[in-house]
């Protein structure tokens with residue numbers, strides 16, 4: 001009986017460059033089909049994970065997310081990119097009301113060395129009273 005030769009080429013792991021061994025089907029003694037084997041890119045899930053972490057592309061990876069703007073106050077990730085420092089809506093609201101607050105100036109003063117001192121709210125009350 002002649003041996004059946006499968007029209008196949010060995011696959012090499014994208015990460016470690018070793019030949020990928022044809023794995024067994026789950027819960028079975030049989031190997032996966034050569035068709036399935038041709039779709040394999042990695043020798044195991046570890047190489048898959050390592051390769052993915054090195055080749056971050058596309059919208060779903062963390063690189064894309066980290067390039068988004070973050071709120072400068074609460075560090076919440078914002079949906080858009082900005083070239084300037086930004087706040088999220090709720091922090092912006094707080095920031096605005098703070099600036100328009102007549103007590104705002106009392107919370108800020110210059111010390112002798114020229115540094116701006118921003119007093120904590122509880123100290124602010126002291127300076128007003």
Ligand SMILES: [Zn+2]
Nearest residue numbers: 013016043047
């Ligand atoms: Zn590998």
Ligand SMILES: [Zn+2]
Nearest residue numbers: 071074088091
């Ligand atoms: Zn915020």
